[in-house]
Amino acid sequence: EVGKGTGLGLATVYGVVRQHGGFVTVNSLPGAGATFVMHFPLVGKPGRSPHREEIMLAPRLGSGETILFAEDDNEVRTLGAQVLRAAGYIVLEARDGGEALRLIEAEPGIALHLLDIAMPEMSGREVYKRLVRRRPGARALFFSGGAEDTAADSVAPGDGPEVLQKPVAHNRLLQKIRQALDTV
Numbered sequence: 147e148v149g150k151g152t153g154l155g156l157a158t159v160y161g162v163v164r165q166h167g168g169f170v171t172v173n174s175l176p177g178a179g180a181t182f183v184m185h186f187p188l189v190g191k192p193g194r195s196p197h198r199e200e201i202m203l204a205p206r207l208g209s210g211e212t213i214l215f216a217e218d219d220n221e222v223r224t225l226g227a228q229v230l231r232a233a234g235y236i237v238l239e240a241r242d243g244g245e246a247l248r249l250i251e252a253e254p255g256i257a258l259h260l261l262d263i264a265m266p267e268m269s270g271r272e273v274y275k276r277l278v279r280r281r282p283g284a285r286a287l288f289f290s291g292g293a294e295d296t297a298a299d300s301v302a303p304g305d306g307p308e309v310l311q312k313p314v315a316h317n318r319l320l321q322k323i324r325q326a327l328d329t330v
Contacts, residue, residue, distance in 0.1 A: 243268025
C-alpha cells in the first residue's frame with residue numbers, strides 16, 4: 147500500500163534482475179505460498195562490470211552540510227541517515243511530507259532536501275513545490291520505489307530534481323548528493 151513502506155518490493159527486485167539481463171518466475175499454490183526464482187545469465191570470463199567504476203570511486207565526503215531526509219519507511223530512513231552522518235553530513239529526518247515541511251520552516255540552513263516521492267500526508271513532489279515557493283533555488287533529490295511513484299504528481303520528466311530509484315548504492319547516493327551540493 148502506498149505510504150506504508152514497501153522495503154525492496156517485487157517491482158524493485160524485478161527491475162534489478164532485468165538490469166542484469168535476467169528474469170523472474172513465480173510458482174504459487176493456494177495455502178502454500180509463493181516461490182519467486184530469479185534467473186541471471188551465465189558469465190564467461192570475468193569482465194568489466196558496467197557499474198564497476200561508479201562503485202569503486204570514493205565520493206567526496208560532506209563537510210557538515212545539513213540534509214533533510216524525508217522517507218516514510220523507518221528502516222530505509224534510519225540506514226540512509228546513518229550513511230549520511232558517517233559521510234560528514236548533519237541529517238534531519240522526516241517521516242512524512244508534513245513533518246518535512248515543518249522542519250523546512252524551522253531550519254533555514256538546509257543545504258539539500260532528499261525527498262521520497264510517495265509519502266503519507268504529502269508527496270515528496272508536493273513538498274518540493276511548496277519548498278521552492280518559499281526558497282527559490284532550493285536543492286533537492288527525489289527517491290522512487292517504483293513506477294507508481296513517478297506518476298504520484300503531474301510533473302513533467304526533467305522538471306525538478308533528479309529521481310533516484312530505490313535501492314540506491316551508498317556510493318552512488320553520496321556522489322549524487324555531492325553533485326547536487328556542488329552545482330551552482
